Amino acid sequence: MTAHALPAPSAPSAPGAGYVQAAFDELGTPLRDVTFCVVDLETTGGSHASESITEVGAVKVRAGEWLGEFQTLVNPGTVIPPFIAVLTGITDGMVASAPNIKAVLPAFLEFAEGCVIVAHNAPFDVGFLRTAALQHGYHWPSFHVVDTALLARRVLTRDDAPNCKLSTLATVFHTRVKPVHRALADAQATVDVLHGLLERLGPLGVQTLEELATFTSRVSPQQRRKRHLAEKLPHAPGVYIFSDDRGRTLYVGKSKDLRTRVRTYFTASETRSRMGEMVGLATQVKAIECTTPLEAEVRELRLIAATKPRYNRRSRFPERVTWVKLTVEPFPRVSLVKEVRRDDATYLGPFGSRKVAEKAVAALHEAFPIRQCTQKLGRIPKQGANACVLYELGRCDAPCVGAIDTEAYAEHVAQAKAAIENDPQPVVDAMVKRIRSYAALERYEEASRHRDRMAAFVRATARTQRIAALARCPQILAAKRSDEGGWELHLVRYGRLAGAAVSPAGAHPQPTIDLLLTDAEVVEPPPPPTPAATAEETERILAWLEQPGIRLVEVEGEWTCPTSGAQGQSSWLDSTLKAQEGAVSSEDRRGLRPIHQPVRAQPQP
Incomplete structure (x- = not known):
């Protein structure tokens, strides 16, 4: 939910005018007087910077009464990806004669004028509409925005709903219309979800638009009583450390203004439930002033790694990483290791997860016929050795049986090393070819797995090249x-x-x-x-x-990265996956895993 600045209260009347004591429900805008414009979009992808709108649906409601509906298909000016067409049912033929977004926006802005915008996963829908308005020279009003997905995560427990997808909430609140990935139907379902959430909020004291905009799980008296812990902190950049009565570090954070930041933990602006629990245990807040914000960031990371506070979720175990190693031996292989040694081997990483490292290894094996067995091989094969099935499939040149000599095998290794240290294009080309072959056969799960392998390799290569350049x-x-x-x-x-x-x-x-x-x-x-x-x-x-x-x-020394390095590939890949992630706008972001949804993979332009 995005909260915007509220208008300042009007000035009092001239001297002599009568004053009236306002009732409590008059101190803000009662929700019963608010007109909501519930909107949903269908698009060609998830990035509002590069994708287009294909349908707009909206419902205007006030005090539970439906005031009007708005629905139109939109010609995106581009081809609708097959996956999106299957998901939404909107095809190129359906939008061929539809107006473009430039023609649709004025009508929508007129429909939504004076309303509070509501959407499920509002940053997605509002982001597309705002970007389209800016691109075509229309003024985008400063709408109040309510995100029902975010609101549901604050109101509902796991017992109420296993997740906050629109389809799940539609079942929980028994909506009259079921969401079907069409704009108007999804907007209609979101209306009932909104009303269901507002009913839950009423007993919690949320009666006005202002209270809705600032709603949290409420600040406990215990939190308020500990506001004094921030009073002696300086207005300076640095690191703050919450600790309990036994001196154990509970949480480490950083800020450009230590005092201002720590005070937020005792106010309604702190919405994380685990932070409320942490504040309940804290008896002291220490501060370490830093010269610059960057120094504060670094000190925070080092303190988290050293003390491993229970309420910090990230950066606690930097030592738990995995590296991909291209070994040094007569017939090198790829292995997973926990540390880097001075052994002239080629390393890729670090990976925070062994599973992701295994995906990167699979991408390397897809591109280069490097052996996948783990035993050590000498220059002369052992008598009686048999090649595995990978040799029959053309995935390995079988050095174990002498089918390839060390010189020829070294060429494969040199290519793999070059892909890691300089240009990952051969791996990308091999993976894209395989993804396209699976997509053509509509084997989207296999295509998705290969896409994830390519992503793991490209991102790790980009990271390795950037870090190694500075480390030199x-x-x-x-x-x-x-x-x-x-x-x-x-x-x-x-x-x-x-x-x-x-x-x-x-x-x-x-x-x-x-x-x-x-x-x-x-x-x-x-x-x-x-x-x-x-x-x-x-x-x-x-x-x-x-x-x-x-x-x-x-x-x-030299601070340089290869001109044909992985950073460009990584940028292209990130934008592709981001678009895919947003293709289903109603996904609950707590459980969304982009790897489960197939997308069309294309090589970098």
């Missing part, structure tokens, strides 16, 4: 203008933040630089391609370095 540099000193007019300075050694400082406004930064170089942490070079920090820390540093306005003061 003995030292990088970079600067950025601070909000106060000085310079934020960061010293990075082998991918690890070794020091941070701020040069004051109006002062020459060189003395600060000299002091930073002298006092910075000494960092030993790590085994390539790993950085001298966790991969997550190095990625945070990379994100900062890649911001606009960053100036490289000093670079020792």
Whole structure:
């Protein structure tokens, strides 16, 4: 649910005018007086930046009364993907004579004028409509927006509904119309879901639009009583640490303003139930001031890894990673390992999940006939050895029986190494070919599995190349203008933040630089391609370095990525999967797993 700024209350009447004590239900806009415009869209995909609308449906309601409906097909100006056509039943022929979105928008904006917009998974529908309005030069009003999916997650328990998909909620609230992935029907079902949720909210004291916009699970008195824990914290960037009465770390976080951020844990702006539980146990909040926001991010990661707080869900176990290793032996193979060694092998990763690493290995095997057996092979095959079925299928050249010599096999290995370190295109081409063959046979599950393997490999390759490039540099000193007019300075050694400082406004930064170089942490070079920090820390540093306005003061070594590297492939792949993820707009994001839905895979343009 998106909450917008509410209009300021009107000024009191002139002196002498009578004043009237307002009733409690007059302090806001009663929900019975609010006109809701419940909207649903069908689209060609999930990205409002690159996909198009194919249907708009909306229902206008107030106080439970249906005031009107709006429905039209929309010509997207592009081909509707087969998967979307099967899902929605909307075909190219149906939209051929329909108006385009430029012609539809004025009528819809007139229909929705003065209403509160309601949608199930509102960022999807509102994002498409807002983008279309901006693209065609229409003003998008500052609508109040209510997201029934988000509202359901705050109101309903798992006992009420196993998930918050529109189809599930339609069953829970016995909607008059069942959602069928058509815009008007889904909007009609969402109306009944909205009314059902509002009935649940009434006993919780939510009676006005303003209360609906700020609704949470309510702040407990226990939380309010602990607001004093934030009073002594500074208004400065840094890391905050919640701990219990035994000194155990419960939660670690970061902020640009420590005091302001920690205070939110004791107000209605904190909606996470586990944080309410954490605050109930906390007896102390410590703060570590940091020179810059980036230093705060890094310190947060290091503290989480060191203390492993029970209420932090991410970054607690950076050591639990998996690497894909292309071994060094007469007939190299691909294996999964837990650490990188100085053994001249080629590594890919790190992967947070062994299953994802196995998918990347499968993609490599799809592209290159590298052996999949695990035994060590010498240059001379063992007598009596038999080739496995992969040889018969053309998936392995069977070095175990001498069907290929070391020189020829080394060519396959060199190609696989090049795909990891430089250009993943051969793997992408092989996977796209296989995906298309399965899609042509309508074997979408197999196509989906191969797509996931390709995604795992491409993303891991992009990550490895970016991290390894920074990890190779003995030292990088970079600067950025601070909000106060000085310079934020960061010293990075082998991918690890070794020091941070701020040069004051109006002062020459060189003395600060000299002091930073002298006092910075000494960092030993790590085994390539790993950085001298966790991969997550190095990625945070990379994100900062890649911001606009960053100036490289000093670079020792070469900070470069291959021109044909995996980053471009990764960007294309991410946009494709994001579009697929949003294809079913009513999905409950708690359980959505894009890998289960097939999409058409295409090579990068």
